[in-house]
Amino acid sequence: MSITESSIKVLFVGESWVKHTIHMKGFDQFHSTEYEEGAGYFLHCMDDAGFDVTYIRGHEVSLRFPRSAEEINKFDVVVISDIGSNSFLLPDETFLKSEKSPNRLGLVADFVKRGGGLVMIGGYLSFTGIDGKGRYGMSPLAEVLPVTLLPYDPTFPK
Template sequence: MSITESPIKVLFVGESWIKHTIHMKGFDQFHSTEYEEGAGYFLSCMDEAGFDVTYVRGHEISLRFPRSAEELDAFDVVVISDIGSNSFLLPDETFLRSEKSPNRLELVADFVKRGGGFLMIGGYLSFTGIDGKGRYGMSPLAAPLPVALLPHDDRIERSEGVGVEVCAPDHPVLGDTPADWPELLGYNRLIAKPDATVVATAGKDPMLVVGEYGQGRTAAFASDLAPHWAPQEFLDWPHYAGLWAAILTWTAQA
C-alpha cells in the first residue's frame, strides 16, 4: 500500500525501554545500562508506505506528548504500544512537583470522539498488562477502546505458537491481507464490546477488534508488532507492512 497524497499523520507512542543489568563474575560484579527500541522495523515499513509518523519514546512522553486538543489535532491517528497509562497520567510536574497537568489520556479520548483515530497494540504494558500495571481499564481510554479489559494480568503466553483465524476477511481494516497469518507467541486477553467487530481471533480470544467512538474509529490488536510475541516469521511475512498500513488507514478514515 502506498499513500501519495496528503499522508496520514500518525503519532506513535511507546515501544522503548531501558535495561539495568547486574553482571556477576565470581567475587566481583558491575552494572550496565542499555537503551532499546522495539518498533524500528514497523516504523520503517510505515515510512516506506508513505505515512507521516511522529515517534514519541516512552521516556519522552512527559515532555513531548501533546498537552492540548490543538496539538493532538495535528494528527489523524494516535497509536499506543507497550507503554502503561502511568506514563501519561504522571508527568513530571504532577509526580515530582504535585502540580496540576492536563489529563493526556482524556485528551486522546476526546480526540477520538471528535473524529480522530486510535489504535492500541498489545504488549506487556498495553491494555491491563503484566501484573495489572498497564491499567488502561481504569483510564479515560477504557471508553473509546473497542474492547473491555480484564481486571488482572491479561497476558496469554503461547510458547508453542498460536494460530490466528480471520473471521471477517472482507473488513476494510485488513486491506488486501490474506487469511493465512503466521503464528504468534502470545497476546493480551481482551473482551470485545457488544457493538464492536471482531476481525480476527486467536482461539476463542479476540486478536483484532475494531469499533467506533463518537465520530472516530478505534482498533485493538492484542499481540505485538515485534518480538517476543511477534516472532521473526511475523516480521518477515510479506503482508506485515500491508496489514499495519490497512489498520492505520481504516482507523484514520482515509
Template sequence: MSAAPRVLFVGESWIKHTIHMKGFDQFHSTEYEEGAGDFLAALDRTGHQVTYVRGHEVSARFPRTAQELADYDVVVLSDIGSNTFLLPDETFLRSERSPNRLALLRDWTRAGGGLVMIGGYLSFTGIDGKARFGMTPLADVLPVRLLDHDDRVEEPEGVKAEFDAPAHPVLGGTPPDWPPLLGYNRVIAKPDATTVARAGEDPLLVVGPAGSGRSVAFTSDLAPHWAPPEFVGWAHYQDLWASVLGWAAGART
C-alpha cells in the same frame, strides 16, 4: 485516501539495568533499546508521516492540548502503560496540576481521530495489571473491555489467528494467513465492535466506532517477543499495518 495518515506513535522503548555476577565480583550496566524498528520502517516505506515519542519522552513531548492532537490522524500506543501519561514530571515530581492526556486522547478520538492500541506487557491491562488502561478515560473509546487483572496469554508453541471477518477493510485485502503469534492480551470485544481475528475465543483484532472516530485493538505485538521473526518478516506485514492505520484514520482523511 489521497495521502497516508499522519501518525503519532508512542511507546516501544525501554531501559535495562543489568547486574553482572562473576564469581565474587559484580558490576552494573545500563542499556537503552527500541522495539519498533521494523514497524516504523514499514510505515516509512508506505509514505506515512510519523512522529515517534519514546516512553521516556512522553512527559515532555506528548500533546497537552486538543489543538496539538489535531496535527495527527492516528495515535498508536504500543507497550506503554497508563502511568506514563497520568504522572508527568510536573505532577509526580512537583505536585503540580496537569492535563489528563488520556482524557484528551479520548475526546480527540470521539471527535474523529483514529486510535490504535497494540498489545504488549504494558498494553491494555498488562503484566501484573500494571498498564491499567481500564481504569482510565481511554477505556471509553477502546473497542474492547479490559480485564481487572494480569491479562497476558503466553503461547510459546504458537497460536494461529482465525478470521471472523476476512474481508473487513481494516485488513486491506491482505491474506488471512498470519504466521503464528506467541501471545497476546486477553480482552472482551464490546457489543458494537467487530472482531476481525481471534485466537481461539479471544479477540486478536477488534475494530469499532468511537463517537465520530474509530478505534482498533490489536492484542498481540508488532515485534518480538509475541510477534516472532516470521510475523515481522511476513510478506504482508507492511501492507497489514498500512491498512490498519488507514482504516483507523478513515474518519479524518
C-alpha cells in the same frame, strides 16, 4: 501502495525502554544499562507506505505528548505501544512538583470520540499489562478501546 500527498499523520508513542542488568559471577557482580527501541521495523513500514509519522519514545512522553485538543488534532491517528498509562498520567510537573496537568489519556479518548483513529499494540505495558501495571482499564481510554480491560493480569490465575 503508498499514501498520496495528503499523508495520514500518525503519532506513534512508546516502544522504547532502558534495561538495567545485574551480572553475578560467583561473589563478583557488575551492572550494565542499555537503551533499546522496538519500533524500528514498524516505523520503517509506515515510512515506506508514505505515512507522516511522529515518534515519541517512552521517556519523551512527559515533554512531547500533546497537552491540548489543538495539539492532538494535528494527527489523524494515535498509536500507543508498550507503554503504561502512568507515563501519560504522571508528567514531570505532576510527578515531581505535584502540579495539576491535563489528563492526556482523556485527550486521546476525546480525540477518538471526535473521529480520530486509535491503535493500541500489545506489549508488556499495553492494555492491562504485565502484573496489571499497564492500568489502562482505570483510564479514559477504557471507554474507547474495543476490548474489556481486566483489573488484573489475565495471564496469571486469580
